[in-house]
Amino acid sequence: MDVRGKRVIITGGASGIAAAAVRAFVAAGASVGVIDVSESGADFVDQIAKDGPGTAIFFRASVTDRAAMAAAVDATVAKFEGLDALVHAAGVQQYKPAEDLTDEDWEHVVGINARGTMIANQSVFAHMKAAGQGSIVNFASAAGLVGVRGCAHYSASKGAVLAWTRVIAQDWGRYGIRTNAVAPAIWTDMYQRTRDRLQPDELAAHDAGMAQMIPLGGRLGDATQDMAPVLLFLVSDGSRFINGQTIPVDGGLVMSR
Numbered sequence: 606m607d608v609r610g611k612r613v614i615i616t617g618g619a620s621g622i623a624a625a626a627v628r629a630f631v632a633a634g635a636s637v638g639v640i641d642v643s644e645s646g647a648d649f650v651d652q653i654a655k656d657g658p659g660t661a662i663f664f665r666a667s668v669t670d671r672a673a674m675a676a677a678v679d680a681t682v683a684k685f686e687g688l689d690a691l692v693h694a695a696g697v698q699q700y701k702p703a704e705d706l707t708d709e710d711w712e713h714v715v716g717i718n719a720r721g722t723m724i725a726n727q728s729v730f731a732h733m734k735a736a737g738q739g740s741i742v743n744f745a746s747a748a749g750l751v752g753v754r755g756c757a758h759y760s761a762s763k764g765a766v767l768a769w770t771r772v773i774a775q776d777w778g779r780y781g782i783r784t785n786a787v788a789p790a791i792w793t794d795m796y797q798r799t800r801d802r803l804q805p806d807e808l809a810a811h812d813a814g815m816a817q818m819i820p821l822g823g824r825l826g827d828a829t830q831d832m833a834p835v836l837l838f839l840v841s842d843g844s845r846f847i848n849g850q851t852i853p854v855d856g857g858l859v860m861s862r
Contacts, residue, residue, distance in 0.1 A: 606837045609634035609659075612685040613840060614678060616668055616725055617695030619646035621793045622744075625828035626692055626836050631659040633837060638681030639663045640674070641695070668695045668721035671728075678728040688732045690740040690840040693725045696762075698795070703757035711758050718762035722769060726784070730777065738781040742839045743770045745786040745851060747859050767851055774849030783848040785839055790855035791832050792825040821856035 613630055617623040618639035630637050631653050639650045639661055650663035662684060664677035682688045696718045701710060722743055733739030748756055749763025767786055774784040800808060816823035826832065835854050838844050853859045 606841050608841050611635045611689045612687050613690045614638045615692045616640045619643035619649050622791050622828045622832050623694035625833050629833035631661050635659045636685045637661040640666050640677045642667050668725050671724050674724050674728045682732050691729045692742045694744045698759050700755045714758045715762040719765035722766050733782045734780045740840050741784040743786045745788045747788050750859055771849050778848055786851045788853040789832050790825050790858045791828050819856040819858050
């Protein structure tokens, strides 16, 4: 899990699981380029960089904007004089019945999650190919493996991420680029906001369901303790022969379903 000196780009790194990853990589001595649409992302990244021992820089860009992504990646590579890994965590989720989905709903969710993955991965490809090495970690979801009711377009987008990941793992492996996906079930601020909107009886029912579905602990995992170490490993040389895999970090959620 040694990532000292590694040069890493993390998308969506101003919040959620990705923000925990930024902290973990900087604390482990990596140089991190954070790409996010957040207007407050620069302040967050500056504070993390001060904590060291690694460093971090921020670029504001959307993963759906090919030109902006390419510019942010190129600037990160120029600053760090190379690139070792991409942790592509940026994404969105929306709950809506399948029969009520509009074209706009589909384009928004699938556009950011699936097309954004393609653009982010393509943006780092030339740099990694030239270096003859690199690690790409894409964020999928249990939704892409088993489907989530009320989230058809989100599930479809994450299924596309998984298929894309498996294909480029084969196509780009010849260049020394390994590509894997993670499927996290992690407690985030977004999940907490969802819990806060539930009535007491709804929350009790939800927690009872989670206790049945997640064999290990009966609840979602922690971004810092459970997810960040897996990302550190997948970027480190310790995972140099792991390619094309989907790694659920979910306490057994997918297995139990």
